[in-house]
Amino acid sequence: MTNHIHIDEHRDDEGAKTGMWIFIFTELLLFGGLFIVYSVYRYLNPMAFHLAAEELDVFLGTVNTVILLVSSMTIAMAITSIQLKKKGLTLILMGVTILLAIIFMVNKYFEWTGKISHGIFPGSEILHQSSQGEILFFGLYYAMTGLHALHIIVGVGFIGYVMWLVKTDDVKHDDYVILENSALYWHLVDLIWIFLFPLFYLIT
Amino acid sequence: MIETLIQDSNPSFLDYKGRFKGLMGWIFSTDHKRIGLLYLYSMLVFFSVAAILGLMMKLELMAPGKTIMGAQTYNSFFTLHGITMIFLIVVPGLPAVFGNFFLPIMIGAKDVAFPRLNLLSWWIYIVGAFIALSAQFFGDGPPDTGWTFYAPYSFRTGTNMLPAVTGAFVLGFSSIVTGINFIVTMHRMRAPGMNWMKMPLFPWALYGTSWIQVLATPIVGVTLLMVVLERTLQIGFFDPALGGDPILYQHLFWIYSHPAVYIMILPAMGIISEIIPTFARKTIFGYTAIVVSTLAIAFVGYFVWGHHMFTSGMSGVALYTFSILTFLVAIPSAIKIFNWVATLHKASINLQTPFIWALCFLFVFMIGGLSGMVLGALSANVHLHDTAFVVAHFHYIVFGGTGFAFFGALHYWYPKMFGRMYDMAWANIGLAIFFTGFNTLYLPMFFLGMTGMPRRYYDYVEKFHGPNIISSLGAMLMIAGLIIIITNLVRSTRHGVKAEKDPWKGKTLEWTVDSPPSLENFEEIPVVTDHPYKYD
Amino acid sequence: MDNSQHTHIVKYKTFAWVLLILLIFTFSSVAITQLELGVYSVTAALVFASIKSVIVLMYFMHLKFDKKFYAIMMAGIVLLLASVIFVTFLDYLYR
Numbered sequence: 001m002t003n004h005i006h007i008d009e010h011r012d013d014e015g016a017k018t019g020m021w022i023f024i025f026t027e028l029l030l031f032g033g034l035f036i037v038y039s040v041y042r043y044l045n046p047m048a049f050h051l052a053a054e055e056l057d058v059f060l061g062t063v064n065t066v067i068l069l070v071s072s073m074t075i076a077m078a079i080t081s082i083q084l085k086k087k088g089l090t091l092i093l094m095g096v097t098i099l100l101a102i103i104f105m106v107n108k109y110f111e112w113t114g115k116i117s118h119g120i121f122p123g124s125e126i127l128h129q130s131s132q133g134e135i136l137f138f139g140l141y142y143a144m145t146g147l148h149a150l151h152i153i154v155g156v157g158f159i160g161y162v163m164w165l166v167k168t169d170d171v172k173h174d175d176y177v178i179l180e181n182s183a184l185y186w187h188l189v190d191l192i193w194i195f196l197f198p199l200f201y202l203i204t
Numbered sequence: 205m206i207e208t209l210i211q212d213s214n215p216s217f218l219d220y221k222g223r224f225k226g227l228m229g230w231i232f233s234t235d236h237k238r239i240g241l242l243y244l245y246s247m248l249v250f251f252s253v254a255a256i257l258g259l260m261m262k263l264e265l266m267a268p269g270k271t272i273m274g275a276q277t278y279n280s281f282f283t284l285h286g287i288t289m290i291f292l293i294v295v296p297g298l299p300a301v302f303g304n305f306f307l308p309i310m311i312g313a314k315d316v317a318f319p320r321l322n323l324l325s326w327w328i329y330i331v332g333a334f335i336a337l338s339a340q341f342f343g344d345g346p347p348d349t350g351w352t353f354y355a356p357y358s359f360r361t362g363t364n365m366l367p368a369v370t371g372a373f374v375l376g377f378s379s380i381v382t383g384i385n386f387i388v389t390m391h392r393m394r395a396p397g398m399n400w401m402k403m404p405l406f407p408w409a410l411y412g413t414s415w416i417q418v419l420a421t422p423i424v425g426v427t428l429l430m431v432v433l434e435r436t437l438q439i440g441f442f443d444p445a446l447g448g449d450p451i452l453y454q455h456l457f458w459i460y461s462h463p464a465v466y467i468m469i470l471p472a473m474g475i476i477s478e479i480i481p482t483f484a485r486k487t488i489f490g491y492t493a494i495v496v497s498t499l500a501i502a503f504v505g506y507f508v509w510g511h512h513m514f515t516s517g518m519s520g521v522a523l524y525t526f527s528i529l530t531f532l533v534a535i536p537s538a539i540k541i542f543n544w545v546a547t548l549h550k551a552s553i554n555l556q557t558p559f560i561w562a563l564c565f566l567f568v569f570m571i572g573g574l575s576g577m578v579l580g581a582l583s584a585n586v587h588l589h590d591t592a593f594v595v596a597h598f599h600y601i602v603f604g605g606t607g608f609a610f611f612g613a614l615h616y617w618y619p620k621m622f623g624r625m626y627d628m629a630w631a632n633i634g635l636a637i638f639f640t641g642f643n644t645l646y647l648p649m650f651f652l653g654m655t656g657m658p659r660r661y662y663d664y665v666e667k668f669h670g671p672n673i674i675s676s677l678g679a680m681l682m683i684a685g686l687i688i689i690i691t692n693l694v695r696s697t698r699h700g701v702k703a704e705k706d707p708w709k710g711k712t713l714e715w716t717v718d719s720p721p722s723l724e725n726f727e728e729i730p731v732v733t734d735h736p737y738k739y740d
Numbered sequence: 741m742d743n744s745q746h747t748h749i750v751k752y753k754t755f756a757w758v759l760l761i762l763l764i765f766t767f768s769s770v771a772i773t774q775l776e777l778g779v780y781s782v783t784a785a786l787v788f789a790s791i792k793s794v795i796v797l798m799y800f801m802h803l804k805f806d807k808k809f810y811a812i813m814m815a816g817i818v819l820l821l822a823s824v825i826f827v828t829f830l831d832y833l834y835r
Contacts, residue, residue, distance in 0.1 A: 014807075015317050015392040021810050022384045025817050026422045032821045033426035033456055037441065039825055040452055040832055058770065065766050073759040076750070076800045083749045123438035132440070132447025139439040139446070143430065180802075187801045194792050198785035202773040419820065455828055506820070507827055519834035525827065 013177040020181040024188050027151075031192050034144050038199060041136045048133020053203045055120065056141075057111065061201035064107050065193065071100035072190040075159065075183045085173045087166065094163045097186065101156050108149055112142075141200055148196060151189050158182045214722040216623060234319035235723060240305030241621070242326050247293050247301065248690070250333065254288035255683065257281050262645070262679035265672050268664055278662035279348035280363070284340060286351030287368060291375050292333050294606045295464055298471035299382055299417070300329070302613050303410045305621060307386060309714040310404050312395025312732060314724045317388040325381035332378060336371025339364045350660065352461070353428070355442035355453035359435040366435060373428040376421045379467075383417030386410050395713070397732035401495070404712045404736040405488065408495050409474025412502035416463045416470075420506065424460030427453065451516050458509035466505040468602055470498060472609030473540055476562050479616050480544050481737045482710040483559035484551035488737045490543045497536035504533045514585045523582055530580035537573055541566065556708065557631045561612030564639050568608060572600030575650065590660075593653025596646045604642065611635075611689065618693065619707045623720040624700030630692040638685025644678025712736050748805045758799045765792050 042049045078093040119126035120138055127135055162182045165171040171179050217237045224232050230242060261281050264273050273281070304322065308315055316322050340346045343364030349357055353372075358365055390411050394403065430441045431453075440446025442453040481488045488494065510518060510526030518526075544566060553559070575597040578584050588594060619625050648671035653659075657668045664672065706715040713732075717725055769788035773781045798804040803811045 012317065012392055015388050017806075018391055018810075019318060019384050019388045021813070022387055022418055023380075025813065026380050026384075026418050028817055029419055029821065030422035030426050032824070033423040033459075034430075035821070036423075036456065036459075036825055036828055037430070037452060040449065040828065041447075043829070043832055044449070045447065062766065062770055066763060069759060069762050069766065072796065072800050073755050076755050077752055080750055080752055080755070122440070135440045135446045136448065139441060143433060143439060143441075147426075147429075184801055187796055190800075191793050191796055194789050194796065195786075198769060198773070198782075198789050202769060202785045203782050419817070451831075455831070459824060459828075507823065510827075510831070517835075518831045521834040522827075522831035525830050 011175075013175075016177045017180060017184075020184050024184060027188055028192075031144070031147070034140070034147070035195070035199075038140050038144070041133070041140065042203075045131075045133025045136060048131045049137050049203060052130075052134040052137035052141075053200060055115075056201050057114075058201050060107055060111055061197055064104050065197050067100050067104045067107070068190045068193050071097045071104075072187055074100070075186045079176065079180055079183055082166070082171065082173055082176045082179060087169075087172075090166055090179075091163060094159055094166070098156055098159055098163075101152055101159075105149065105152060108145065112145075144196055145200070148189065148192055151192070155182075155186050155189050158185055214718070214727070216718060216720040217723050218623070218720050220723050232323070234315070234323045236304050236308050236315050236319065236322060237621075237721060239322050239326050240301050240303075243296065243300040243304065243329070246326075246330065246333070247297060250288050250292045254285050254293065255686065257285040257288075259679050259683055261285065262676040264662055265664070266676045267672075268666055268669060270663070273662065275662050276345075276348065279660070280340075280346035282660055283347045283350050283368075284337075287336055287347075287372065289602075290351050290464075291336065291372050292329075294468045294602055296329060296375070296379060296382070297468070297606060297610055298475065298613070299386065299410055299413055299467075300326075301610075302406075302475065302617065303382070303386060303413075303471065306617065306714055307389060307407055307410055308393070309717060309721060309725050310407055310712055311390060311393065311398060312713050312726065312730045313389065313393035314726065314729075316385050317392055318385050321381055322385055325378045325385070328374060328378040328381065332371050332374035334371075335367050335374055339367035339371070343367070352457060353431060354457075355431065355434075355448075355450045356444065358431055359443065366432060369428050369431050369435075373425055373432070376425045376428075379417045380421050383414040383421075386414040387418065390414075395730050395732050401492070402732055402735060405477035405491070405494055405498075406471070406474035409470045409477070409498055412498045413467050413470045416467050416502050416505070420460045420463040420467075423456060424464075427456040427460070451513065451518065454513050454516055455509070458512045459506075462509040462512065463502075463506050465601070466501055468606045470501060472565070472606045473498070473537075475609045475613045475616070476544060476565055477540070478710075478712065479558050479562040479612055480547050481739065482616075482708050483554045483556060483562070484547050485554060485709075485739050486547055486551040486737075487735070487739055488543065489546035489549075490539075491735070491737070493539055494543050497539040500536040501533060504529065504536070508533050511580055511585070514582060515589045527580055527582050531577070534573065534577060534580075541570065541573075554708070557626075557628055557635065558612050558616035558708070560632065560635060561608055561615055564635070565605065565608040565612060568600050568604030568642065572597060572604050575600065588653055590658055591653035592649040592657045592659055595659045596649035596653060599646050599649075604646075614693065616708070617714070618696075619703030620714055620719050620721070622697050622700070623703055623718075624696055625703045625707065626696035626700055627692050630688060634685050634688035634692060636685075638682055638689060641678050641680070641682030641685050645675050645682050646678070648672070648675040648678075711738055748802075750799070750802070750805070754799065758795060762792055762795060765795075 074093045075097045078090050078097070081089040081093060115121065115138075121127065122135075122139055122142060127138060159182050162171060162179050165178065217235055221229070223229075230238055233239065260272065261278065264271050264278055304316070343366075345363045347363050347365050347368045348361060349363075349365065353365070353369055358369070390403070390407060430439075433439045434441050434443060438446075440448050442448040442450050444450060477488060477494055508526060508529045510522055511530045514523060514526075544562075575593070579588060579594065579597060615626070615631060652668055652671050652675075655668070657664055703719045705717070705719055707719075708715075713730060713736075714721075716730065765788050769785050772784045772788075775781065777784065797811075797814060803814065
């Protein structure tokens with residue numbers, strides 16, 4: 001009875017994609033919880049949210065929005081190019097995506113450190129002297145953009161891993177579902193930012 | 205000779221040798237059946253601990269005043285009892301144990317869609333459990349908030365809340381991963397010919413459950429994350445001092461935790477829908493109605509969370525809405541009860557242990573459901589909120605519903621899982637003692653609650669003494685029954701008589717494979733042509 | 741089990757156009773909120789965001805070319821979240 005049994009590798013691309021989509025639904029509801037909190041507190045403190053939002057830099061926010069939109073396009077194009085069997089172009093497009101993500105994070109870094117150097121961070125003296133609505137606004141600002149940034153980092157890791165698979169030809173023109181899934185994940189990050197941007201930067 | 209050859213080429217999932225030997229062959233196995241058993245064993249351990257905590261609390265309540273523990277110990281006991289029972293046992297329980305083991309077999313598949321993720325989900329479960337339970341052993345004393353972690357107390361209390369909250373957060377991931385896995389499995393891996401309306405009812409129940417797991421768990425995940433951030437970084441979310449609204453915490457918490465009740469009860473209903481036709485020797489009455497009511501419960505159950513907050517200070521409009529929705533969600537549950545009872549009508553019943561468990565389930569679930577209607581009524585709720593009545597109600601639902609279905613399923617599928625039969629006489633004796641103890645334990649609590657005894661108190665006035673003694677004696681009786689049941693089951697894994705393929709003459713696919721099943725379940729993927737419950 | 745990957749190849753040009761449209765919407769939502777429109781500026785910003793997300797879902801995330809199941813579920817999720825927010829607001833609006 002020493003038979004080594006192993007189950008045949010079973011490949012189901014559509015199933016993998018279904019799984020990814022359901023995971024995206026979970027992620028949407030994860031942020032959904034925060035959006036519920038945001039909408040309630042905004043309803044309760046409209047003026048404070050209005051004033052607090054003016055502290056944020058619309059220009060920097062717009063730049064980051066553009067960066068994410070472009071990166072979403074490049075990763076979408078990467079799927080087209082792998083379907084057309086252009087390995088080099090795929091790698092370049094994925095690399096550009098990662099590069100844009102890093103630029104986004106650098107911008108985010110300057111934005112956060114700028115706020116912190118002005119004394120606006122949870123538990124700070126200045127924030128404790130401002131109105132309760134402003135405390136809530138900045139609490140949500142740090143939590144939501146922070147969680148979003150965490151997703152960017154995970155996305156960069158995911159896309160980087162798939163780039164390695166493309167390089168070693170484990171992902172090719174007839175087997176690229178993991179590339180599609182990483183792209184779906186990246187679009188999710190973009191999708192959430194599309195809502196974070198107006199809710200934090202544009203409600204002045 | 206030929207027989208042994210076939211035996212040799214297809215060792216059962218308990219016997220085959222994989223990449224690793226011994227314990228490693230289990231905790232690194234991606235076989236859905238082994239993972240199901242891993243969950244079963246881990247849950248048995250946690251369940252024993254939590255049941256003993258429950259018994260200790262009942263002993264404390266034997267007499268007014270301090271008997272065996274003080275107030276703070278009592279607080280930490282009901283917190284740990286709640287966290288363990290809810291997050292470690294009843295929420296993951298039925299899907300993780302029986303869903304993992306039987307879902308693929310019942311839909312004619314060799315495994316779930318993502319076997320490695322499945323193993324990962326067990327590991328996350330274990331890690332989450334250890335984080336949550338570690339709160340007991342270090343830091344500034346065990347948590348004392350109750351399993352609900354209500355704000356603002358959960359970030360004001362000096363006790364060791366962080367591990368408990370983080371543990372619950374991590375356990376959520378395990379639940380989500382299992383949910384994703386099951387949905388994709390049912391979408392992609394049903395045997396040829398098995399269309400949606402030919403799928404057995406336990407998989408259907410798991411389908412509804414999985415969607416709730418996937419769509420409700422992230423909300424509590426992010427809520428617990430906010431509590432963690434509020435405790436560590438003083439970010440204002442729910443603290444009234446920082447402008448937050450504590451009632452919003454309750455909203456978010458129950459947006460998950462009410463659907464979680466349906467995560468617990470839907471698979472239980474699925475199991476009952478499997479047991480009843482098998483022993484009634486009759487097609488289930490109203491298959492479509494059961495399927496539709498499953499989905500209806502999953503959907504409407506998402507919008508009734510507010511009935512946990514009737515006395516928290518919500519607006520009048522919200523109160524009425526939640527009350528109406530609560531009554532609405534009772535309808536699909538009642539439909540199922542009628543279907544089961546109608547199945548029994550004029551059936552040639554084969555009265556075996558699993559079936560008696562199902563009958564007991566119907567009895568206690570009715571009591572639990574109807575007392576839930578009492579609590580769903582606004583005026584009655586104001587009187588009964590946070591009394592022993594509520595405790596009795598949800599123990600009738602969660603323990604009486606999910607717990608009875610769990611043991612029913614264990615007795616029903618035991619011969620398939622272990623390839624042996626348990627001792628019927630002892631199983632019935634254990635059940636009788638357990639059932640008597642269960643009702644002696646919880647029925648007096650309805651009465652106590654009506655007359656005003658609050659929940660979560662370690663002390664009470666003299667007039668509650670009588671019913672509390674009865675209740676505590678019931679607890680001891682119930683534990684005695686549990687010990688008999690579990691001993692019988694554990695003993696029979698070695699000493700039981702070998703079971704045949706189909707001891708109950710069931711018709712669903714799991715009865716067509718070996719007991720215990722081989723690694724790949726089916727030699728050949730079956731082709732399904734008929735309805736799952738074809739008895740006549 | 742069919743393992744055929746859907747082989748619908750989206751042209752680079754389509755993606756470029758989609759990006760252009762998304763950028764136009766971004767800039768106009770920035771522009772419109774710079775005007776003092778009171779409550780309408782938030783509404784406008786959210787409407788633009790919703791249009792943008794639909795475009796991202798349809799083209800970048802391939803919902804337009806994939807099985808209908810994904811699109812239906814996606815709509816269901818949005819509806820679910822909207823209903824949950826609505827029911828929560830039954831409390832806050834009338835408190």
